[in-house]
Amino acid sequence: MLQFTTKIIIVLLLLFSISGCKKKQTPAQLAQEANSAFNAGNYGRAAWVFNKLKREFSDNANIHISLGYTYLKLGWPKYAGGEFSVALELTGQTNALAWIGLGSAYAAKGNSKSAILSYLHAAIYDPGNPLLYIKMGNVFYNSGAFNAAARNYLHAASLGKRGAKLYSTIGKCYEHSAQWAKAVNAYEQALSLDNNNSTIVHHLLVIYRDRFNNVAKTKAYYKLLQKLNPELADAESKLYRNKIDQSLITNPNLQVVANNSVAKKLSKKEIHQKQNRAEADRYENLARLSLTNELPKEALKYYKKALSTDETRTYLNKNIADLYETYLDELKLAIEYYSKYLNSCKKPGQEFDFTISKIKELQKKYNLIEAEERKQRRQAELEIENKSREKERLFIEQQKKELNDARKIPQSYDEVIIEGVKQMKGKKYDKARAYFQKAISINPSFPNAYHNLGLVYFSQTNYISAVKYFKTAIEKNPKYADSYFTLGLTYIKLKKNEDATESFTYYLDLAPNTSYANWVNEWLIKNAGAR
Numbered sequence: 329m330l331q332f333t334t335k336i337i338i339v340l341l342l343l344f345s346i347s348g349c350k351k352k353q354t355p356a357q358l359a360q361e362a363n364s365a366f367n368a369g370n371y372g373r374a375a376w377v378f379n380k381l382k383r384e385f386s387d388n389a390n391i392h393i394s395l396g397y398t399y400l401k402l403g404w405p406k407y408a409g410g411e412f413s414v415a416l417e418l419t420g421q422t423n424a425l426a427w428i429g430l431g432s433a434y435a436a437k438g439n440s441k442s443a444i445l446s447y448l449h450a451a452i453y454d455p456g457n458p459l460l461y462i463k464m465g466n467v468f469y470n471s472g473a474f475n476a477a478a479r480n481y482l483h484a485a486s487l488g489k490r491g492a493k494l495y496s497t498i499g500k501c502y503e504h505s506a507q508w509a510k511a512v513n514a515y516e517q518a519l520s521l522d523n524n525n526s527t528i529v530h531h532l533l534v535i536y537r538d539r540f541n542n543v544a545k546t547k548a549y550y551k552l553l554q555k556l557n558p559e560l561a562d563a564e565s566k567l568y569r570n571k572i573d574q575s576l577i578t579n580p581n582l583q584v585v586a587n588n589s590v591a592k593k594l595s596k597k598e599i600h601q602k603q604n605r606a607e608a609d610r611y612e613n614l615a616r617l618s619l620t621n622e623l624p625k626e627a628l629k630y631y632k633k634a635l636s637t638d639e640t641r642t643y644l645n646k647n648i649a650d651l652y653e654t655y656l657d658e659l660k661l662a663i664e665y666y667s668k669y670l671n672s673c674k675k676p677g678q679e680f681d682f683t684i685s686k687i688k689e690l691q692k693k694y695n696l697i698e699a700e701e702r703k704q705r706r707q708a709e710l711e712i713e714n715k716s717r718e719k720e721r722l723f724i725e726q727q728k729k730e731l732n733d734a735r736k737i738p739q740s741y742d743e744v745i746i747e748g749v750k751q752m753k754g755k756k757y758d759k760a761r762a763y764f765q766k767a768i769s770i771n772p773s774f775p776n777a778y779h780n781l782g783l784v785y786f787s788q789t790n791y792i793s794a795v796k797y798f799k800t801a802i803e804k805n806p807k808y809a810d811s812y813f814t815l816g817l818t819y820i821k822l823k824k825n826e827d828a829t830e831s832f833t834y835y836l837d838l839a840p841n842t843s844y845a846n847w848v849n850e851w852l853i854k855n856a857g858a859r
Contacts (some may be wrong), residue, residue, distance in 0.1 A: 334793070335435045342756050344378075347470060347831035350599055354753075355381065355384065355385070358377055358380060358381050358641060360482065361377050362374050362377035362378050362381065362394070363379065364399075364573070365393075366394075366398060366401075366615075369379070369396050371401040371402050372402070375395065375398045375399065375402060378394055378395040378398055379395065382395060382614075386844065388418075389414075389415040389418040389419050389423060389426065390415075392411045392412070392414045392415040392418070392426075392604040393411070393412065393415045393425055393426050393429060395411045395427070396408040396409075396411035396412045396415065396429045396433070396807060397409075397427075399435065400429070400432055400436065402705070403436075404616075404659075405432075405433040405436035406433075406437070407434075407437075408429065408432075408738075409430060409433035409434070409437075411429075412426045412429040412430040412433060413430065415429075416430070416651075420448075421785045421837070422453055422458075423453070424450045424451075424452075424453040424454035424457065425450075425454075427446050427447070427449045427450035427453070428446070428447065428454075428457075428463065429443075430446045431447040431450065431463065431464075431467075432463065435463070435466070435467050435470075439466075440471045441466050441853055442779075443467045444464060444468075444853055445466055445468070445849070445852065445853075446834055447460060447463060447464045447832065448829065448852060452830065452833060457489055457604030457729075458485075458487040458488060459484070459489070460484075460490065461480040461481070461483045461487070462480070462481065462484045464480045465477040465478070465479075465480035465481040465484065465497075468480060468663070469497075469501065473729075474501040474502070474505045475500050475501070475505055475589040478498050478502060478505075478510075478514075481494055481497060481498045481501070482747050482806035485498075487821060490521065490530065490573045491520070491521060492518040492522035492525060493518075493519035494518075494522040495514050495515070495521065496514070496515065496518040496525075496527075497529075498514040498517075499511045499515040499528075499531060500516060501514075501515035502514060503531075503535075505752045506533055508540065508784075509537040511531075511535060512532065512536070512540075514537055515528050515531050516532065516533075518755040519532065524556060525556075526553060526556035526557035526560060529550070529552050529556060529557075530553060530557075530560060530564075531548050532545075532549045533546060533549040533550055533553055536549060536669075540623075540750045541621050542618075542621060542623060542626070543617050543618075543621055544614050544617060544618060544623075544626060544630075550564065554831055557778075561726040565703050579602075591754075592652045599818065603613055604637050604638050608634040608635075608637040608638035608641060611630045611631070611633040611637060612630070612634045612641075612644075613632070614626075614630040615627040615628075615630035615631045615634065615647075615689040617631075620631060623649050623794045624654075624655035624656060625656075627651060628648060628651045628652075628656070629645050631647050631651070632648065635648070641670070642669065642671075642672035643669070643805075645665045645668040645669035645670040645672065646665070646666070647667070647685075648670060649662045649663075649664075649665035649666040649667045650662075652665065653690065655852055659690050659693060659694040659697065660691055660694060663687055663691055663694065665684055666683055666687045666690070666757035667687060669683055670683045670684065671686065692822050694723050726758075729758070729762075730758075730761050730762050730765050736842040740770070741767055741770045741771050741774070743768045744763050744764075744767040744770065745763070745764070745776060745777060745780065747763050748760045748761075748762075748763030748764045748767065748777075748780060749761060749780065752780065752783065752784055752787070755787075757784050757787060757788055759845050760780075760784050761781060761784050762778045764778075764780050764781045764784070765781070768781075773804060774804065775801040775802070775804035775805040775808045775811065776801070776808075778797045778798075778799070778800040778801040778804065778811075779798065779801040779808065779810060779811050779814070781797040782794045782795075782796075782797035782798040782801065782811070782814060782815075783814065785797065786814065786818055786821075789821075791818050791821050791822050792815075795815065795818050795819070795822070798811045798814055798815040798818065799811075799815065802815070808839055809838035809839040809842075811836055812831045812832070812834045812838065813832070813835045813839075813848070814832070815831045815842055816829075816831035816835060816848070819831060825855055829852060832848045832851065832852055833852070835848060836848055836849070
């Protein structure tokens with residue numbers, strides 16, 4: 329028994345000496361180990377190593393951010409949010425990656441409002457990051473705000489994050505909001521990036537068939553679906569056999585008479601002409617089908633293809649001219665194609681006389697419209713010039729008057745401001761401006777006189793001048809919160825929501841607990857889209 333106990337003690341001592349001799353890892357080695365574990369999907373190990381680093385370097389924001397993203401991978405958004413908040417405190421609330429992580433933590437907890445606000449803060453410091461707008465789009469999508477989601481996805485694409493999956497998601501957004509034309513455009517963009525994706529093809533087939541009743545497009549995408557996913561195509565064929573059969577109808581006026589004709593050997597030229605005639609027949613038939621489905625632009629495209637394939641079909645110039653006149657209201661192009669049709673008429677007769685009469689009628693109508701449009705354009709230009717000159721004259725006179733009035737007010741800065749506010753409340757804006765101009769002449773470094781001048785111009789709907797003075801107030805004092813708020817309101821009036829978003833975000837940073845803060849938060853959630 330004593331020997332056995334002695335052996336155990338010796339083994340333990342050996343183990344202790346071996347472990348004690350193990351070389352301690354450097355911070356760089358620990359960081360490398362944590363990153364390797366994270367990339368390998370071993371998030372538990374990565375979290376343990378990052379925590380070890382955090383104990384030694386608690387003031388390192390990057391370690392907190394890395395640990396936060398590891399917690400997100402582990403499905404612990406509460407702990408992740410804590411790490412991102414610490415990182416933001418360490419970086420003065422300016423780290424875009426930390427804001428994105430905090431937004432992701434809020435999104436994982438289902439708090440879409442706080443997630444969007446976090447992403448908006450991130451956009452201030454990293455406006456060119458497409459992944460940020462994809463994340464914002466995901467939050468909007470999951471909350472049912474499909475239009476806002478689509479705007480953010482499109483902005484991500486404009487920043488270079490183009491991909492079939494992204495455009496396919498944009499198509500789904502537009503499908504949810506019943507914007508079928510936009511959905512088709514998005515899906516076709518996706519298909520151009522991944523032309524072997526049967527799911528995208530199926531979406532396009534269903535929309536063209538059920539929403540636009542476009543037989544030609546339905547046929548094209550059905551054939552492509554047959555190639556990519558025969559089982560799905562067969563299912564569609566069984567469900568909608570009538571429409572697919574209609575799209576496969578050939579020209580009933582063309583019957584094959586080869587069995588009744590004398591067989592003869594054709595030359596290469598004759599074979600080529602025969603192929604062109606068959607192709608032109610197909611285009612003509614597609615044009616007629618398009619007109620049946622009330623798709624004049626599609627019909628126009630196919631008539632032109634038929635004519636370019638078989639140039640002997642000069643009678644199609646009349647069909648094209650009729651489309652331009654009747655459906656597309658393009659009189660100049662209608663005249664051009666009627667003239668081509670006239671040149672193909674063999675001799676004067678009823679058709680010749682009709683075409684001459686039609687060209688004269690359209691030319692007269694076109695000349696009248698063109699003359700009226702020229703007259704209206706000139707009148708509009710003159711009105712703009714006169715208004716611009718009058719506005720400039722009045723502005724110069726008003727500036728002179730304000731400066732003269734300001735020189736006549738011999739009071740202190742505070743008294744002048746108080747009197748100006750009093751005049752503004754009484755809607756005596758000319759006098760109010762004179763007082764505020766006087767205040768600026770007394771002390772040009774204080775922001776409130778510029779701010780009040782901005783309020784005067786805002787009240788008079790002169791939003792451009794209002795923006796100028798609110799910006800000047802902010803230049804005098806970058807922490808003047810009221811000017812950020814009123815500047816945001818002015819940008820809303822000017823329909824510049826992106827600029828309004830930026831101003832309101834700064835306002836919330838400076839004055840998060842004011843009576844206007846809740847309203848600003850609501851506006852940002854409702855209106856702030858892709859920057």
